[in-house]
Amino acid sequence: LGASAAAALAAPHVSAQTQTHAYQINAGSLGTALSLFATAANVTLSFNAEQTQGMTTSGLNGTYGVDEGLARLLAGSGLQAQRQANGAYVLVPAAKDGSLQLGATSITGQALGEVSENTGSYTTGSTTTATKLNLSLKETPQSVSVMTRQRIDDQNLSSIGSVLEQTPGINVQSPGSDRLYVFSRGLAIDNYQYDGMPTTSFAFSQALPQALSDMAIYDHIEVLRGASGLLSGTGDPSGTINMVRKKPTSTFQGYVSAGLGSWDLYRTEVDVSGPLTPTGNVRGRAVAAYQQANSFTDYLQQEKTILYGVAEADLGDSTLLTVGAEYLYNDPRGFSTTGLPMVDNKGKQLHLSRSENPASRDSTNRQESVNAFASIEQKLAHDWTLKVSANSLYGTREYDSIIVGTTTGFLNPQTGSGLSYTATKGDNTQEQKGLDVMLSGPYQWLGREHELVVGFNYQSYENRRNGFGNLLANGTSDNGVSGKPVNIYNWDNYAPNASYNFNREDDNINQWQNGVYLATRLKPTDDLSVILGTRVSNYRYDAFLHYNVANMQRFNTDDTLRVNGKVTPYAGVVYDLTPNHSVYASYTSIFKPQPYRNTSGNLLDPRKGDNYEIGLKSDYYDGRLNTAIALFEVDLDNDAIADGLVIGNDNLTAYVAKKTKTRGIDMEVSGELLPDWNLNASYSHSVVKDADNKRVKTIIPADMLKVWTTYRLPGELDRVTVGGGVNWQSAIHMTVDSWQLTAPAKVKQSDYAVANLMARYQLTPQWSATATLNNVFDKKYISSLDENFRSGSYGPPRNVMLTTKYTF
Template sequence: MAPTHLRHAMLACGVSLGVLAASPAHADSTADAASASASDADAGRTIVVNGEKGETVASGATGLALSLMDTPQSVSVVDRTFLDDFALDETNQLLRYVTGVNVDQVETERTYYNARGFDIVDAMIDGISLPNIWGPTIGAQDSVMWDNVEVVRGANALLTGAGNPSGTINYHRRHPTGQRHMSAELSYGSWNKKRAEVDLDLPLTADGKWAVRVTGAAQDGDSYLRSYHHNRTAISGVLDGEITPSLHLSAGYIRQDSNSTGVMWGALPLQDSKGNQLSFPISTSTTMDWTYWKIHDETAYGQLTWDFAPGWSVRAHVTRKYHNEDSRLFYVYGTPKQDSQTGAWGGLFGNPGAYAPVAKGWIYDGTVQGSYRLFGRDQQLTLGVQRTVGTYEYYGRAVPDSDPAWGQIPGLPDSWTGQEVALPAYGASVQQEHTEDRQWRLRGASDVSLTEKLSVLLGASYLVEKTRGISFGASTDKNEKALSPFVGVTYKALPGVNLYASYSSIFAPQANLDIDRRPLGAAKGKSYEAGLKAQTPGGGLFGSVAWFRAEQSNLADAGAYDTATGQTLYNGIRAVSRGVEAEVGGKLTSTLTIQAGATTLKMDDGAGRQVRTYVPRNTANLALRWNPIAPLQLGAAVKWQDTIYSGTVRQGDYATLQLQAGYKLNENVQFNFNVANVTNHKYLTSLYWTQAYYAAPRNVTGSVRVTF
C-alpha cells in the first residue's frame, strides 16, 4: 500500500469523534434512548455485558428505551470498571475485547476497526449520530472521557442512516452524577510510559440538579519501536442542569492534543524479490528521526430537552467540531532485493511527505419521542431530523524530485538508525483539496407490542448527501439519496428467553475515487440477523447467539496507485459475509465475573472467491475477574484469532494474554497492576495493507488511584 492523501481518513479522525488521532496524509489513509436527563440516569444505573449484568438500555441500537433483551440486534458494552481494571487507556485497546470486533493498526498513528468482515464507519456520542461522510473511527483516542462504550453489531439504519453491516460504536460521556466525587490516578509502565488521570464530579447546587463533571489525562512515553515517542493530553467537561422540572440542559467540551515523533507512514516491507516472507526484530521501524505527527481535535456541544407532555419529550442538539494536523512523514516503498554477489540488500526507496489538513463542521439534531396507545398497549415512538455541514481543506508541502529523500535506501529497515535520509527541502504549503459536505437525514422508529410476547420494531431513515469540491484536480462532486428501512421482531419464547430477527437495507456513502478518479459512490446492499437472547432471573448472567448475513455491492477495494498525486484509487466490489456470533457475560458466582464471545464467518464475492482476507474468519475473547477476598481482585483477558493473509503474506493464528491484579488498601487508595502479552508472542498488527509492523512485546503497567 502506497501513501495516499484520502480525505475520509482525515475527516474520520477530525470531525467524527472529536478526539481522534488519525492520519492527515493518506486517502485511505441524543437520538438517545430517553431524554437527556433520563439518559444520564441510565448511564449511572446501566451495568453492561462486560461487567455485572443489570438492566441495560441499548440506546445506540434503536433510539428507543429498549433493554438488551428486547433489542433485535447484537449489542456489547464495555463499562468504566472494565477499562480501569485492565488499564485500557485508549479506544484501540478496549475494542480488542469486544466480541466480533477486530482492530487493524496499520501505522503508528492510524487504525481501522471491522466487524462481520466490514469496516466500522459509523459512530455516535451519547446516541447522537456522527455522519459517515466524515469517515470511520481512526487512531488512538483516549478513553478517559467515556463512561462506557457500546458496540451495536450489524446494520443500524435507524440512527446512523447508512445501515452499514459491520456495526456502530456509541461512546457515552462521563456525565455528572449529582454527588461529589474526586479521584486521581498515577501510572507508570514499560518504555518509560507515564500517565496521570483526574476525575472531578461536583454538584453545583445543594440538591444536585446542577452539576459538572471534568475528566482529563496526560500521557507521555517512549516505545518498543525504534525512535518512536508519543505524548497526548485529553480533557472533557460536561455540565448538566435542570432549568425547570421539565426543561433540562446538557453542554460539554472535549479536546485532545497528541504529538508523536519517529512515526511510521506505511510500515515494513513483508516480502523480498523472490517472494519470501521477511521477518524483522519487533522494534524495526521505517521512520526517520525528523518525522513527526501533531494532531489537535476539539468538540463542543449543547443540548436542551423539554418534557412537554406526559410521556413525551423533544430534544434539540448542536455539535461543533474542529480538527487540524501538522505532519512531516517518510514513506518507504519497493521490494527488498539481495545482491547475489555481495549479499547486500537494496530495492527500497523513499517518499517524503508533509501535510496539514483542517476539518470543521456542525451537527444539528432534533428528536421527538414518547409513547402512545395501540392494541390496548403502550407503544414507543421516536422521530428525528439531522443536518450536517462539514468543510475539509487539505494542504501539502512538496519535495523536489531531485532531493535525495526520493532516492534508494541501502539495506533493510532492521539495520537503519533513522539517519539514513537527511531532512528534505520541503516547499511552501499548497492547498490540494477543498471539499464541502452537506447532509440531511430524517428518521423514525416505533416499537409496537402486538401481544404480551410479540413485538415488532419498524423504522426507516432517509438520507440526502451533497458533496462539492476538488481533490488533486479531480472533482469530488456527488449527489446521493436513499431510504433505508429497518424491521425487527422480538418474541418472548420463555421467561428470560427471547427470539429475534431483523432486516436493514444498506446505503453507505464512500469518499473514495475510482480508477478514473471519479467519486466511487455509495455501497449498497442488505443485512439480516436472527438470534436468541437469554438471561438468568435477576439478570445476573446474560447470553446471546446470533446468525447474520450481509451483502454489499460497490464496496471500495484498493485497485491502483496514482504516483502523480499520491492517491490510492478504488474498484467497487461485491462482498457477502455470513456467520455466527455467541456471547455470554455477567456473574458466574458472587465473586467471579465473565465476559466471553466468539465469532465465525465466511466472506467472498458471492461466487466463491475470497475477499478481504486480512479479516480473521474466526475470533474469540475471554475476560475473567475474580475477587477471592474483599480487597483483592485478579483478572485475565484473552483474545484469539485465526490465520489471515494478504496475497502470499500470512500471519498465523495467535492468542494474547493479559493478567491483572488489583488491591484496595482502603476506601480511598487502590493499587492496580497489569501485564500485557504475557507470553511475549510476536505477531503483526494487521494485514490490512501489504505492509505491516509488529505488536508490542510483553509489557507492564502499575498504578495507584486515590479517591477523595
C-alpha cells in the same frame, strides 16, 4: 418486630437513597453485614433476626448507592429490601417473579441503567445505539456489545483502540502509528458516535480525532455490529461505535490516578464531579489526563493531553440543559504512516524485528481537536420527551514525515538495499457539525401501549488537506528525498532533510447530509415486540484533488455525488419465549456513499445492500448477565476491495467495487456469573466472498475468540481481585503482486493467541492498585496487514502496567 436484630440501625436521611458510598464489608453473616451497611449508609433498616438466621453473604466492596448495595448483599437470600414512604427499609421475602407489588411504595434492587460507572458490572441495563428506543440488550433485535467502565478499569484500557481490541466481534488493525482500522463482520467501521450523535471518519485521510479518543472521559463504549442506516443515512453495514461520555453526578465524588508501564509509559488522571449549587440543580464534572511514553517500536515517542468538562442544569422540574467540551492534543515523534515491508526481492516473506521503525526519528504527526456539545431535554405531558442535541468538532493536523516507502521496491535481505525514501509534509483542518432533534414517548393503540421515536438530524463534514512540495525551475516538484535509495540495515532512522517551498496539492472533501427518521416499538401482545422504522435522507458529497504542478495536473480529480429522498427501512421482531429468553429477527437496508477511489482516481459508486439477522438473547439476575447468539448475512453491491494505489499518487490507496456476501455467527456472554465474578466471552465467525464465491478481505480474520474474567476473592482475601483472559484469532494473509517479482507472493500470519492477566489490591476503601500483564507468553505476531502499501505491523511484546487510584 419486638425480637428484631435491629429495629433502627441508623437514622433516616433525606437524600441517603440517592447518595453513593464506599463500602468494605467482608463476607460472612448476612445479619451482621446488613447492620454494618445500614450504619455506613445512614439509613434505617428493620428486619427480624429469624429472617437472616444462618444466612451468609459474599460481602460488598466498592462504591454503591443504597438500593444497589442492599441488592448485592441480599443476592441469592430470597429476601429483598422494601423502601417505605419515610425512607426507611424493611426486609421482606422476594416475590417469585422477581419483583415487588406493593402499591405506591418504591422498590429496592436498582436495575442497571444507561450509566455503567460505579456498578461494578460488565454489562448495561439499556442502550439506544441501534434504534434510539431505550431498550435493554435482550429487547434490541441486533447485536450490541458494551465495554463498561469496570471492564475498562480492570484491564487498564486507556485508548479507544485498546478497548476495541477487547470488544466482541471486533478486529483492530494499526498499519501505522496512531492509524486505526476497525473491522466488524469482515467490513470496515467508519461510523463513530458521541453520545449517540453521528460523526464522520475516513480512515484513509489519517485525520482521525475519533481514533485518538481517550477513555478517561467515557463511561462506556457501545458497539453495534451490523447496519445502522436507520439513524445515520450513511451508516456502515459493518457497525457503529458509540462513545458514551461521563456525566455529572448528584453527589460529590472523584479520583486521582497515576500509572507506570513498560517503555517508560507515564499516565495521570484526575476526575472530579458533583453539585455546583447548594440545591444540586447545577452539577458539573471535570476530567484531565496526561500520558507520555516511548514504544516497543524504536524511536517512537508519544505524548497526549486530554481535558474534559461538562455541566448539567435543571432549568425547571422538567427541563435539563447539558453543555460540555473536550480537548485533545497528540504529538508523536518517530511517526510512520505505514508498517514494515513484508516481502523480499525473491518473493519470500520477511521476518523483521518487531521493534523496527520505518520512519525517521523526527517524523511527526501532531493532531489537536476540540469537541463541543450541548443538549436540552424537555419532559412533556404523558411521559413524552423532546430532546435537541448539537455537536461541533474541529481538528487540525500537521505532518512532516520521512519513511522507508514499502511500495518503492523490494528489500534485499542480505544487503538491506532495494527500497527508497518517501517524504511528505502538509497540514490538515477538519470541521464537523451535527444536530439532532428527537421526540419520543408512549402512545395507545388498540388498547395497548406502544413506543414511538421521531426525529431529524443533520451532519456536515469538511476536510482540507494541503500537501507541500518543492517547486524547481523546470516547473516540476522534487523535495530532494523522495525516491532516494535507503539501506534499512545502516540508516539508523536518520534521514536527509527534505525541502518544501509551496503547496503542491489541494485535497478537499465536503460531505453534507440530513434526514428524518421514525421508529416505533409495537406491542401486539405482552410477549411480542415489533420494531418498525424508516429514514429518508438527503446526501451531498464533493471532493477534489488538484495538483499545482503542471506535469501532475493530468491526475486531478473532481467528484460530486447527490442523493435526495433515499429511503432506508428497518424492521425487527422480538418474541419473549420466557421472562429470560427471547428470539429475534431483523432486517436493515444499506445505503453508503463512499469516498474510496479506483486506480484512475474516480469515486466508487455507493454501497447498497441488505442486512439480515436472527438470534437468541437471554438475561439473568435482573439483567446483570446477558447472553446472545446471532446468525447474519450482509449482501452488498459496490463493496470496496483493496486494489493498490491511485495512479500518480503513492500515498492514496485505490479500491475496486465488487459484489460481496458476508455470512457468519456471533456468540457472547457478558456480566456477572456470581457475586464478584465477572465474565465476558465471545466467539465470532464471518467470511466475505465475492460473486465467484471466492473469499476476499483475507487480511481480516474469519474467526475470533475472546475471553476475559475477574473474581474478587472471598473471606480474608476479599481485598484482592484477580483476572485473566485470552484473545485468539484465525490466520490472515494477503497476496503481493508486482512486475518486480517473478510470481505473486503470499504473506501469512497463522492463527495465534495472546494471554493477559490482572490483579487488584484494595489497600483501603478509597485506595487501590491494579496491575496488568499483557501478552504473558511474549508471542510475536503480525497484528495488521496493509494490501495497498504491501506492509504489516507487529503486535506489542510482553508488557506491564501498574496503576494506583485514590477515590473520594
